[in-house]
Amino acid sequence: MYASNFVLDDYLSRIGYHGPRDASAATLAQLMRAQLFTVPFENLDVQAGKIVSMTPEDIVQKIVYQPRGGYCYEVNGLFAMALQALGFSYTFLAARPMFYPVRRPKTHMVLCVRADGRDWLCDLGxxxxxxxxxxxxxxxxxxxxQDHDRFRLSRDAQGVYLLQAWVDGEWANQYGFDLHPQEWIDFAPANYLNSTHPEAIFVQKLLVVRHTPRGRHILLGERLKTIEDGVSQLRELGAAEVAVVLREVFALAA
Known part of the structure; x- marks a missing residue:
């Protein structure tokens, strides 16, 4: 994954990372968490009626220099640029979201990263x-x-992995994927669908998520859910409050 305007030091400054730069599993974990805790997952562009740009230089400009956040292709694409700059070996994988009531196409992007002789699922979006x-x-x-969250990964006889999260007292399917490598361009149709289709959640509602060391903040429409140390609080917002929350909680301009 390459962008002509990607500068490793600028990226590391953006995410507040000051750790080692070797291609080890420990560095991979520190780097992923540093980006996860500073770059929000957000769909402001889609809500503004725009098609999210898949041009790598646009992603760097948006997240590193504006600075903004993005959804899966953007935040995982940026992470892939950092991995490449640090000498990690990785592949893009296509994943099928599994929390919908009906079967959906493989519209989600994840990364399989090789470090310390093992393959690791990385996903920041x-x-x-x-x-x-x-x-x-x-x-x-x-x-x-992982902190106050719990996850489980399984694999069926066909080699399809299933990621589950412990949600409200039970295991909830999140997404499925296999290890067939994808190219960056392979995600262009899925990006167009997520940016424009009326049934896509990103088109229907504002969705912003920011992870913190103790949990996460989730803004869905005009509802703010805050999870800290496994305890959830829900707050209904007025239209005027949404802009304030975007700025003060998520460090984003509406």
Whole structure:
């Protein structure tokens, strides 16, 4: 993944990362969490009637220099640029969101990253219940704690992985994926669908998520959900309050 305007030091400054720069699993985890805690997942462009740009230079300009956030293709694409600059080996994978009541196409992007002789699932753009650190693909059928969240990864006989999160007292399917490598251009149709289709959640409602070391803030429409240390609080906002929350909670300009 390459963008002519990507500067590693500027990216690391944007996410507040001052750790090691070797291609190890420890560095991978620190880097992922640093970006996750500073770059929000957001669909402001879609809500403004725009088609999200897949041009790598536009992604760098938007997230690193404006600075803004983005949805899966943008935040995972930017992370891939950093991985490449640091010497990590990775592939893009297509994932099928599994929390809808009907079967959906593979519109989500994740990364498979090689570090310390193992393959790791990395994903910084799944919104409400995304993983918070790299998840080893060989850690199957285990209850994996990440801060106050819990995840489980399984694989069927056809080699399809399923990621689940512990939500409201039960395991909830998040998305499925296999290890067939995808190219950047392969996600262009899915990006167009997510930017324009009336049934896409990003078209229907404002969705902004910012992870914190203790939990996450989730803004869905005019509803703000704050999760800290496993405890949730819900707040209904007025239209005027949304702009204030975007600025003060998510560091975004409406």
């Amino acid at each position: 799944f919104g409400s219940y995304g993983i918070r650190a790299p998840l080893a693909l060989d850690a199957l059928d285990s209850d994996i704690a």
